Amino acid sequence: MGGDKLLAALTSAPYIVALKDGVAEQVPPVSKISHMLKEQFPEVPDLKANPVRQFIGMAVRAILSDQGYELDETGVRISRDPVFRSGSTYRLTTEQEEDDDLLVRFVAMLNPDERRRLYDLIKAAM
Template identity: 80%
Template sequence: MRSTNALIRKATRASKSIVEGDKLLSALTSPRYINAMKEGVLEEVPPVSKISHMLKEQFPEKPDLGSTPVRQFIGMAVRAILSDHGYELDEIRCQDP
């Protein structure tokens, strides 16, 4: 796995605080997961939605994918991975009229 930017380094450090975090990060950085994330971007759906079923199949018990720290870690890692592949976060902000 490449550690080319600050987000990837942060995700790598965070993986150490999650049960099975190293295995989870390794899966997320595999070509299969990255391709699914990129498909999500192309389809204009959250990239995490394209990999959630894959994660549930690969990690049926540990880590607990429903726990808040693990979910936050996955979101952070997905952002870091896509950033490392040249994608940028595009936020639409809602404002009161």
């Protein structure tokens, strides 16, 4: 099987929608595309081959990362799946920019009295 054809399928709109459905249902997204892969590539006997499944898993991770998702849990068992025995779950990426913001970290370390004082100072400056 050509990796180009497989990657083209995985990055197509129907597959991305199915992957996002898996995230929303909190199941491994690969479980949502197994039947699609079997239908689209019926002549390919090696869909269950370890390197092919690993390629699909890595591609799914990259695709979902581009869509704003991050890895949640790995090694989640999938029962009665025609291709995969296990997969990973994903969640929406948390905003890390706020954590990297100096002001956010500064305000977070203040106690309630200091925060009130800071609020009063900012209000007076406006």
